[in-house]
Amino acid sequence: MTPPVSDREKRFQLTSVAQTQAVGEALGKLVRHGDLLVLTGQLGAGKTTFTQGLGAGMQVREGIISPTFVLARIHPSEIKGPDLVHVDAYRLAEPHEVDTLDLEATAPTSVTVVEWGRHKVEHLSDSRLEIDLERAALPASHTSASWEFDDEDEGDEPRTLILRAIGPDWPPARWEETLQTIDTAITHTKALESEHE
Numbered sequence: 417m418t419p420p421v422s423d424r425e426k427r428f429q430l431t432s433v434a435q436t437q438a439v440g441e442a443l444g445k446l447v448r449h450g451d452l453l454v455l456t457g458q459l460g461a462g463k464t465t466f467t468q469g470l471g472a473g474m475q476v477r478e479g480i481i482s483p484t485f486v487l488a489r490i491h492p493s494e495i496k497g498p499d500l501v502h503v504d505a506y507r508l509a510e511p512h513e514v515d516t517l518d519l520e521a522t523a524p525t526s527v528t529v530v531e532w533g534r535h536k537v538e539h540l541s542d543s544r545l546e547i548d549l550e551r552a553a554l555p556a557s558h559t560s561a562s563w564e565f566d567d568e569d570e571g572d573e574p575r576t577l578i579l580r581a582i583g584p585d586w587p588p589a590r591w592e593e594t595l596q597t598i599d600t601a602i603t604h605t606k607a608l609e610s611e612h613e
């Protein structure tokens with residue numbers, strides 16, 4: 417059974433790495449200090465790839481990598497906007513372990529993005545944006561052999577991105593603007609991709 421869809425939930429189909437980054441970048445232009453983004457998705461789903469786009473859109477210092485060993489990294493703004501605090505909570509089992517990172521100190525003045533953050537960081541804010549990334553199911557027509565062949569092609573695979581807004585920081589007007597901006601970014605990126613085909 418499909419779970420009920422909230423009125424602030426939206427799915428996007430992304431067919432390339434560039435599209436995932438473009439969505440991140442579009443969101444990066446809309447986020448404000450105090451925003452919390454909770455990223456969910458299996459290993460390799462694209463959480464870090466998305467965050468690289470987010471950082472580009474926010475114009476923070478470059479060098480976003482998977483923060484697997486360093487649990488949290490601060491990327492300072494280069495335009496006097498909010499800093500980006502990028503966290504990987506994979507190794508943190510309990511919400512109280514997250515407390516050792518002292519994200520409360522930076523969250524109000526930064527944008528905090530947490531990979532594997534579900535059920536661990538919700539206490540940081542009364543609002544959040546949940547971003548789920550899923551590898552799209554293989555179409556029935558794809559034998560594993562042809563799928564692997566596609567894989568070598570560009571490294572681009574389809575992803576489903578599910579965006580969910582929770583709390584008072586995401587009133588309808590901001591939510592609608594966000595969906596519009598993301599739609600535009602995907603359309604624009606797809607157009608560039610088809611030009612290069």
Ligand SMILES: Nc1ncnc2c1ncn2[C@@H]1O[C@H](COP(=O)(O)OP(=O)(O)O)[C@@H](O)[C@H]1O
Pocket residue numbers: 430431432433434436457458459460461462463464465466482531571572573574575
């Ligand atoms: N549509 C897509 N969106 C994002 N990543 C993709 C996509 N297609 C292929 N990839 C590849 O999947 C991998 C995602 O890695 P990463 O962003 O580090 O994932 P995570 O942080 O979720 O573990 C990268 O190697 C990227 O090139």
Ligand SMILES: [Mg+2]
Pocket residue numbers: 463464482483531
């Ligand atoms: Mg990652």
